[in-house]
């Protein structure tokens with residue numbers, strides 16, 4: 001957002017605050033908000049939930065035996081926390097299962113490579129593939145390539161991921177990961193490899209979903225660790241063919257059923273309006289899924305539990321959703337969008353960016369609710385959270401749901417400076433979570449969700465989405 005637009009939004013917020021002054025929160029509701037901030041400071045529940053999940057279940061790729069265990073864990077845990085409504089809703093899906101994989105450089109100098117298959121990758125033939133590398137410094141160069149350089153070769157895209165507090169480096173790199181195999185396949189390549197989508201320099205590969213466009217030959221796809229990508233880049237300078245061997249096994253299209261696990265605090269006079277918050281219960285197989293997304297399911301469940309324990313009765317229904325299969329297909333979000341398409345939602349909000357502290361609060365609510373949104377933003381300031389504008393975006397799961405019905409959104413920006421050091425690697429483990437920082441997340445969520453539940457103004461319906469011309 002540019003400065004001018006930001007200033008305009010602040011003005012709009014301030015004006016509507018004045019107009020909506022009469023329609024604000026009761027002193028009792030604000031007192032509960034203060035109590036929640038305080039109670040959150042004393043609660044370790046979110047950290048304990050991640051600890052329990054990763055210790056008792058561990059990695060939980062969608063459709064696996066551990067995914068089932070995670071669903072059982074979630075149902076039992078939410079019941080034991082005392083939520084009045086707990087249920088698991090079936091989500092049928094086609095699972096992908098990683099097999100054995102290895103790759104190494106054969107020429108001009110032999111080098112082993114640390115690598116991992118991308119989710120949904122097809123397998124190589126049993127004997128593997130040996131071919132010359134077609135090197136591209138980034139994804140744009142591959143997309144612009146009209147030559148036959150990739151034909152019969154293993155495409156390697158050396159796309160680097162920028163470290164940023166708000167995680168903006170992930171967008172272009174994850175696009176390279178998801179669309180790269182299709183671009184390689186179109187050009188007659190035998191396989192697709194990418195520099196790990198990560199900001200670390202660890203010799204660990206980052207997995208993540210990829211996909212294939214219809215009608216294009218599907219080529220095996222994998223990521224090499226960042227230091228191994230550096231090696232491949234250095235090998236270019238000898239002006240000799242760089243050759244690689246890769247063998248990658250995988251099973252695709254396995255029929256499986258996972259579940260969205262749901263806990264609710266039923267509302268009172270506005271019970272038919274839902275505040276849906278959550279994260280995803282599944283994880284990649286390489287690590288323990290602590291930051292991605294044990295943290296998100298724990299933060300949102302712990303925030304709802306704080307509200308439950310406050311004894312205050314929310315006007316609107318608070319629904320915690322632990323989504324199935326975010327990582328490799330978004331099946332849980334699609335199932336939710338379909339099942340609840342007719343239901344009024346006060347908002348949807350997702351926590352799926354680790355456990356770093358929240359520094360900014362944004363909304364997407366109808367103009368009549370901007371005054372209330374500003375009061376909520378004021379209530380988050382003591383927690384170190386700045387007010388953003390009304391152009392909040394949401395995560396992958398709630399994004400699917402939001403777009404399906406143009407729903408209002410709360411968005412909490414977390415400091416993700418180190419998130420992509422660990423994301424989708426074997427290093428996604430509990431020690432990456434700071435108990436004090438995850439506690440601040442719970443305080444913010446509990447305060448904002450409570451006030452959204454009590455709002456004198458509905459956040460919906462949003463004005464119809466206008467198609468903006470490209471800039």
Ligand code: ZN
Nearest residue numbers: 292293326352
């Ligand atoms: Zn995630």
Ligand code: ZN
Nearest residue numbers: 284292327424
């Ligand atoms: Zn992920």
